[in-house]
Structures are given as C-alpha cells and as structure tokens.
Amino acid sequence: MAKMEVKTSLLDNMIGVGDMVLLEPLNEETFINNLKKRFDHSEIYTYIGSVVISVNPYRSLPIYSPEKVEEYRNRNFYELSPHIFALSDEAYRSLRDQDKDQCILITGESGAGKTEASKLVMSYVAAVCGKGAEVNQVKEQLLQSNPVLEAFGNAKTVRNDNSSRFGKYMDIEFDFKGDPLGGVISNYLLEKSRVVKQPRGERNFHVFYQLLSGASEELLNKLKLERDFSRYNYLSLDSAKVNGVDDAANFRTVRNAMQIVGFMDHEAESVLAVVAAVLKLGNIEFKPESRVNGLDESKIKDKNELKEICELTGIDQSVLERAFSFRTVEAKQEKVSTTLNVAQAYYARDALAKNLYSRLFSWLVNRINESIKAQTKVRKKVMGVLDIYGFEIFEDNSFEQFIINYCNEKLQQIFIELTLKEEQEEYIREDIEWTHIDYFNNAIICDLIENNTNGILAMLDEECLRPGTVTDETFLEKLNQVCATHQHFESRMSKCSRFLNDTSLPHSCFRIQHYAGKVLYQVEGFVDKNNDLLYRDLSQAMWKASHALIKSLFPEGNPAKINLKRPPTAGSQFKASVATLMKNLQTKNPNYIRCIKPNDKKAAHIFNEALVCHQIRSGVEVLFNELEIPVEEYSFGRSKIFIRNPRTLFKLEDLRKQRLEDLATLIQKIYRGWKCRTHFLLMKKSQIVIAAWYRRYAQQKRYQQTKSSALVIQSYIRGWKARKILRELKHQKRCKEAVTTIAAYWHGTQVRREYRKFFRANAGKKIYEFTLQRIVQKYFLEMKNKMPSLSPIDKNWPSRPYLFLDSTHKELKRIFHLWRCKKYRDQFTDQQKLIYEEKLEASELFKDKKALYPSSVGQPFQGAYLEINKNPKYKKLKDAIEEKIIIAEVVNKINRANGKSTSRIFLLTNNNLLLADQKSGQIKSEVPLVDVTKVSMSSQNDGFFAVHLKEGSEAASKGDFLFSSDHLIEMATKLYRTTLSQTKQKLNIEISDEFLVQFRQDKVCVKFIQGNQKNGSVPTCKRKNNRLLEVAVP
Ligand SMILES: Nc1ncnc2c1ncn2[C@@H]1O[C@H](COP(=O)(O)OP(=O)(O)O)[C@@H](O)[C@H]1O
C-alpha cells in the first residue's frame, strides 16, 4: 500500500481525538471531554465517522480563509483535521466525480450555527467549483439570495441574534463538469406570528428595522413612514437595537443583494411598500361602538393610518374599512354579513398583516427562484442544503414547536433510514457477519403525528372543519380519546390512569415522547393557528388593490375564482411539504452536520457540559450504531457506556488501522480511476476525432461518386425528357401553326365573304380613282402656280411629274399654247388681222420653198411704197387710176432682149396690173388680172420673178414680164390674193430654178446659177442666147 504524504493528518498534532470513532474508552464523559478539550483549543469541528459535529464558537475564527479552502480542496475526508470544508469537499467531489446527488442535512438547536454552517458549505462549494463570467454570476446570485431571505425571514430571538424564522432547503444544480447552473429554494413555515407579536426580548423580522433605519428620507416619505420604531405597534421596543448589528448598513446590503439577484428597482420598491403597509396595519386601532340592537360593533379610531395604507396600496378606503367591520360568510347560495366586534376586528387586522407578510415572503422565494433557476435543460446534478430549525423544547411549546419537532422527527427517521438501515442491508448483502442492532425507529412517533386517520394533525384538521363550537379544549378532548393508548402520547385527561396524578402535566396540555425527549405542548392556539383564518372580505379587499404585487398575493380574493372550499390548513400544508422534502432527500446521498451550542449566553469560550450533553445524546447513539459492534458488546448506563469485552477494544484498534488502509486504498482507487478515466477519455476523444475525420473523408468520396453518377443519370434523363418535350412542343407548334393558318384562311374567307359587299369589290377602283384624283388635283394645282408667261413665243413649260400624265402634259401644253395664241390674236385690230392673214398666206406659199422668204417675215407689208397721192409728179398717174391701189412700188423690169433692167413703177389695183415710167409716171402697160396666169421665181435668195400672161390676150403681145424687186414676197402674195378675190381663181405660182418665159413668139428659159456673179452680191442677169437667160445669184 503506497503511503500518501499528509500535512496535518487526523492523528498528527491532534488535540483530543478528531474522530470520535477512535475515542478510547468511548463513553459520554470522554465524548464530552473530548469535545470540550477540542473546543477550548478552538477546534470546533469533530467527526463521528462521517458526521461532522460543529460547536458554535460565538466568535470569528480564522479557519475559513481562501488558504483554508485551498488546503481542503481535493483532499480526502480523513486526511486533514476535521472541518466543515472537508465534508463540503467530499460531497462536492462525490457529486462531480461519481455523479451522486448530495444533500447536506444540518441540524441543531436554534443558535447552534446551522445557518452559518449552510452558508459555509455554499461558499466553499462556490469557491472550488468552476469559474468564468457566467458561472460567477450564478454563484453570486446563489450567495446573494441569503441576505435577502435573512432580512425578511430572520429575527433576533433570545437564543440567536440572527435566528432563521423559517426552514430552508436549497437545491444547488450543477452541470456534468461540476459548474453551478442555478438553484431552487424551498421555504418551510415562516413564523408569521412574529409579525404581530414578539416574545419579550425579541424583535420582529429584521427588514422592518432595516427599512426604518436605512431608507432615505425620500423613500420613507414615499412609503409614508417615520424613522421612529416607537411609532409602530408591531415593533417591540425592548430590543429595537441589537448590539453589533447595523440595521442601516444591512439595509443597503439587502438592496444591493436584491439587485444582484435580479430584482428590478420597481419590484424592490413594491416589496418595501408591502412591508410598510404591514407596519402601518399594526397602527390601525379599533374602538367599540354600541349599536341599537345592543350588539357591539367596532370602529376604526383614527382613519388617517387607514387612509395612508390605502394610498400606499391603491385600495379604496371604504372597501378596506368595510372589510375591517364586517364579515361575510358565503355558503352555497347564502351570503350572510355580520359585524365584527373589537376583538374580532383586531384578530382580522393581525390575520391580514400575518398573511400579507408570509405571502410576501413566499413571493420573494419564488422571485429569487425565478432569477436563480438553471437556464439550460441539460441533466443536472443536485446538492441540497437543508437548514431547518432544530428540535425545540421550550417552557411554553405551542403549535409552532409541535410542527417543528414533527419535522425533526421526520428528519431523524430519514437519518435512520438512510444510514443505519442501509448499512445493515449492505452488510447482509456483503455477507459480513453482523448481529442485528435493534435501533430505535421513530416511525411510530411520526405515525402518531401524521397518520391520516387518527394522527394528531388529522384530528386537528377534523376539529377545525367540524361544525359547531370548536375550541382548543374540544381538540384536546378528541386527542385524549383517540390517542390515549399510544405509548408516546401522554395526557392528564386521557382515560389511561397512569398520568392522572402526574402534576408535571397540566390539564390544558399534552405531552409527546419525541426521540430526543419529552415535550409538553400547550394546546391553546392550536385551532386558530391551524385554521390560519383570513376573512374573505379582507382577501377580496386586497385583491382590489391597484398595487400589482399585493393584488397578486391574494388570488383567492378574485370574485371570479371564488372557492367555497376551505383553504388547506397550516398543519396539512406543512405535512405535505415535509413529505415532498423527505421524498427529495431520500433520493440523495446524505451528509450530516450536527450543530451544537456550547452555552445559552451566545458567549465565546464557554462550554456548558450539561447543555452539550443534552444535545449530543442522539449523536452518541449514532456513533455506536455506525460501528459494527454487536449490541451485546455495549449498553448505555446513565452516564457511561459499558463495553463488555476487551477484545472489542482491540477490534476497535484493528478497525482504525483497517480504516487507514481503506483510506489509502480509497485514495489509490480514486487516483487510478481518475487516471484511467482521463486516459480513456483522451483515447476516446482521439478515436472519435480520427473516426470522424475518416468517416468524413469516406463519406465525402462516396458522396462525390454518388453525386457524379447521379449527375450523369440525371443529365441523360433530363436530356431524354427534354427531347421528348421538345418533340411534343414542336408537334404542338406545328399543329398550332396549321390550325392558325387554317383559321386565318377561314377567317379571311369569312371576313371577305362578309365584308366584300361593304367595300372590297370597289375599294381598289375607288382608292385608285381617289388617288388619281388627288394626284391630278395636285398636279393641276401645282401647274397653276408654275404656268409660263402668256407670250406665244415663250418656250418654257414645266417638267412632267408623272409618266402617266405624259400625254396630258403635252396636250395641256398644246392647249395652253393655242389658248395664249388665241388670246394674243384677240388683241388684233381688223387691219392687223389683214396684215397677218397676208403674212400667213405668204407663209403658206413660200415657206420652205423660197430661200428669200425668211428675210421677208420681219418686214411689214406696206403695199404703197410710193406715195402717189402726195407726190405731184405722179398727178397724172393718179388721176388715171380710179381703182384702189394695192401695190405701188418701184421694180426693175428686165429687158427681155439683153437682160438689162429699167426702173418702172409697179402698180396693182383690184383688177389690173399697171406699169408706169418712174420719171414721168406715164403708164406703159396695163394688164387685167384675169390675163395673169402664172408667176414664176427661183428657190434662191433673189428678187427675180416672172409674170406669165394669158396667151392670145392683148397684153401678151409683147410677152411675159420679168422683174426684180426687193419686195418680191409681198408682191407675189398680194398678187395671188387679189387675183383670187377678183377672179375666184388660184394664181399658179411656180418656184423653180429653171422656168420658161414667153418673149413675143420665143420661149426663153430663165436659169438661175448660184455664186457666179461679177459684181459682188448684186444678182446679175444676162441674155446668153435667144433661148436662155442666166441669172447669177449669190
Ligand atoms: N462557525 C461559526 N463561526 C463563528 N460564529 C458562528 C459560527 N456558527 C455560528 N456562529 C454564531 O452563532 C450565531 C447563530 O448562528 P446561526 O447559524 O444563525 O444559528 P442557527 O441557524 O442554528 O439558529 C451566528 O449569528 C454567529 O454569530
């Protein structure tokens, strides 16, 4: 066995004996001496096996420092000198490492140090468990719940300046690593009677004093309070100030703690308002007032306090006032109101104050639970810490003590069950030789109290619910009847005669033999306290409060939820909650701390042996029960324990050694277990990591393969599907197109058939005509603007816009020309007309025939060039001619013989052609026009012409005439015209470059030759022979 090095072992430097199991000889005296010796050396902790005994030092010891925490951390229970930290550590590690839920049961009398012990356990666990911001907040909240609950649930009593007036059980929840997650607090039976009345030398709950001393003036004003304890009836005056307690400072601590725990500012203020209301309730006083019917009625003395309470809580003053003076009893259909007398009014007031306060306290616990509850839903490990009032044996024991002692009785029972019974069973299981110990089982006492049919609590409930007059005495009578034969019940009135003469047992009392001793209970107040009656009128008034917290504290006041059944009695409520607690504890691994108080004076260094002896009795019993010593080996004397056989001592020694070995083995076991477990966990973790990576890789590959295959298959299928759809769609499209085409044609036909008659048949033509019309219109309108001048010789004409208008255009041009010519002509006078007719005649005769013609066009035809009338030379000539002269001009007459020319006057009248001498004016020849047959001339540019005469006529005897004149064209034309008008015969005009002329009998040919003349441009005439006359023309 490997020996572990230890610093201060249980045995080294030991004052007395650290573990009572090792005490030799073991009897009550050595036991107490050992405790005292250790206590005197400031060793307040001693073990009895695994139970820790703690003796209250009533002074602060330097044994709770952080260094101490470190010292005890992760060390084995027996390794170091006894300490509450060792037990805490053991419990915590067992919870963390072995996954066992723990409970720490702290018992002891009031003032023995239970609450302190519970706080030490909690702070140790908080110090050693996990760290981190979140965890620290949880811890802080768990720890800070204590000051809040202590302010409201603790009070100064005779035994303890900070006595818990409620039982408390707290489950601290941890996760698998051992980090705290949160907690749940249960409270048991707050001593609410303290709110309205405190025993001599004791105080009300701390919070009242803290509020009055610590609140700011502003807050006090708001709460309508005064900083004067003596103003309040509910605060006993004799111990308002406690030595060493600074209420004001504590008030700040509490406010701060509330904040940490998670109370909103308005919540904290609501809570204080309720506290203030309770305080002020105590100041409401009543006075009797006689009514006409002779009954007494109570009246509120000073309504000011009532008014302020109502203002504070938001209750209608009249409602509350009525609730204090009437009591309404409702049964099925009936509703009866009775007035309250003064005593009843006070009772109602106190009941209200107590209820208000105790409900507030329960609300606080719930509110704290809400804040500290574990946030996660993971599986939790639990460490429960039970700090509950110890066994109470006072001079006057009432209902409260009865209840408390019942609870302790139950705890004892669970202690027995969990330790002794279980161990015995284990030994049997392990086949270890074991002589059965007949330990005292207190189940019978529990049964006396809690039995459902004839237990004391059941009797009490029955009595409370019974109709008729019910008093504490009737209850006691009933007990006397039912429980008389019970061996742990004693009563003077019982029929059992053995107590008839017992003067220590008053008539109004009953006595119970508890496991820890006999307790005498005063029956007075049992019924009332069990009923815990609050008149419905009051709860309904409270429910009407506008103060949300107060309203929520009295849900039964809601008329909608009226419940005619009585609420459960205090006793049965407590029984039920104790049962739950026991059930809870049974599932956990117990750890015991037994607190002992060394004196009744709250003083340090004083060890009152008698007092301690009284307290340890049950402890010693435990010790012997724990050791596997056959029962016949020892027995209890009055103050001594007898051990029969010395062998037992050796056995004890052996056991001690064995125990040390066991310890080492345990250490080894735990260490090896730990090592293997860590190694295993590491391997497991690695294996998981590797497996995860490999699986991931394999899955990835498989996934990729599957994915690509799936893709290929998908693509084929999709392709196939798409093609199918495409075919289908194409087909559909073709069908659609065909249908559309058919439909279109069909519609076309239909429409055409339908509408042809309206427009189609003539539309083209009409449109064509219209268009044409428009074009033509446009054409004409444009033409109008583009017209050329009216001058007939103007050659301009606008261009043709359209080919199809070609003929029109030309026609138009022609018409226009004709029109303008006509216009032009219309301006002419008759004379002019004649001239133009003449000119026209000339044109018809000579144009394109005679080269001379063009030169004549510009010359006006004057006719009478010689003005015979005016010239006196020609007087005779003029006289000779009676007719009108048409031509009078000088011409050259060509001599027929030689071709020489002589000037003659050529005269033409209407009927005659005359030739006269130019000088004398003597008429040489006269030819009637009827005798002129023909006129010949060349086509050349010359003025020669021949006048042919009729053969055989008088004039023709000399032959035809040959002339040359500058006005040939005019003369020939006039001759022609005159002949035509006179003879109605057309004069023959021959145009030829060779013609025959009759000279006397001879016919002479006149021939025109071009360009062969001698003297320039003047034509010359020459007789070549008798047959030819040549004329040379230019
Ligand atoms: N371990 C301790 N160290 C110092 N003083 C203690 C210790 N335990 C208790 N006390 C003192 O005793 C008083 C009463 O203790 P408390 O735990 O309130 O008793 P209980 O809860 O058992 O009624 C405390 O206020 C404190 O002064």
Ligand SMILES: [Mg+2]
């Ligand atoms: Mg306490």
